[in-house]
Amino acid sequence: MASSAPMPKRDPKPDKTQSETSPPRAVEPRGARRKRETRERLLRAAFELIAERGADAVAINEITEAADVGFGSFYNHFESKDAIHTAVLRMVFDGFGSALDELSASIEDPAEKVSVATRHAIATATREPLWGQLLLREWYRPETFPSGLGPRLLRDIIAGVAGKRFKVADPLVALVLAGGTVVAAVGLQLAVGGLGSKLVDQAGLSGVDIDRRVASTLLQALGIKQAEAETIAGRALPILHWTPNFSTSESS
């Protein structure tokens, strides 16, 4: 790329005014770009393997093979399997949470925020089953708990209680209820077609339109009246432009 500007020693902060579709680092030296791409391949391979089998069942050489990277190169990017595991969790759960925050920035009503978060967590798990699988495996671990949906739901519950929008006597247990309900809805979605759905069929229950139904029931549990909860949960859902993404600005 031709540029008469002098090359900066360090990468500048991304220019917020440039189009989101233009490549982020047109002037990045080849070596740095390769390093970044290798790191990205390792993270994606680790994400897929850990989601499918759990971290304890994945060895570093399996990650490097799936990423088509030499075994020794792994340690240029990560200190250990734990390090790449933690990096994956942060990227996929905080990535989802940040995208959600951006999407909901203009929403004032905590009830609508909770509805949008719930519906998008279920929709994302359905569209990206590996993400859903990783959520089911890892949501309760101390490394995951402070990322992603948990602290955001807690924030919205506390705001809703403070503003007398929610009737909640016990905010911690309301968080347990809200988080657990979202995770269980993801489990139901991913089990559809399995024995889970047989159980549902036998009881004569329908599994369609789960995201709205879960959001409505959750809002009612937080003290919103049924008719209003159904209205909020039935609103058109703003589109979330997010998929698990492993490109990073830091190159180690």
Added chain:
Amino acid sequence: MASSAPMPKRDPKPDKTQSETSPPRAVEPRGARRKRETRERLLRAAFELIAERGADAVAINEITEAADVGFGSFYNHFESKDAIHTAVLRMVFDGFGSALDELSASIEDPAEKVSVATRHAIATATREPLWGQLLLREWYRPETFPSGLGPRLLRDIIAGVAGKRFKVADPLVALVLAGGTVVAAVGLQLAVGGLGSKLVDQAGLSGVDIDRRVASTLLQALGIKQAEAETIAGRALPILHWTPNFSTSESS
């Protein structure tokens, strides 16, 4: 063991009138007893290893080593790792569910049944962390979903709706909410001391007496008024005589 009674060719059904503390098979031949004990050791070792690491990270030779059994003997008892894994899930989740059914047989009120089930699931996970860990790992799998708490909660919810005890518009989502809340409460209990509790502390929330608080909140989500929900959740909890138990009458 001296016995003048003729040895039966097949083991008789256990005598329901004999004391529960007496050994169940006083006249069992030594070979059968050894086989049963070996099977029991394999099941317990598999339970512990799978709860700690997940089934995908456990090899058959690790199970036989932990059980102090020769590798080849494994196949006298189980066809595969999947077979012992499924047997463990059934025994620990259906075992808990059956013990709960027995305990709750005299309870008529679906609200009290849900409260007792919720509180005992949380108490059992706290008393037997490996059981709690396995629940967190496996609750959503198609092999687990029909065992244990899930179908029992669904049964109690449906009975409560039919008897107009619960105000639930959507029984499937009520099951998702109830099951998810119990699982998330178990996750919170097992994470206490980790980052999860830091998050809780930062928000100025207390983690004490979680079983009653979760039961009360859950009953309110099912339509019971707050004061009554707190009364039901605060009742003395009937004692559950159950720990993960791997002795069986079938010897393969």
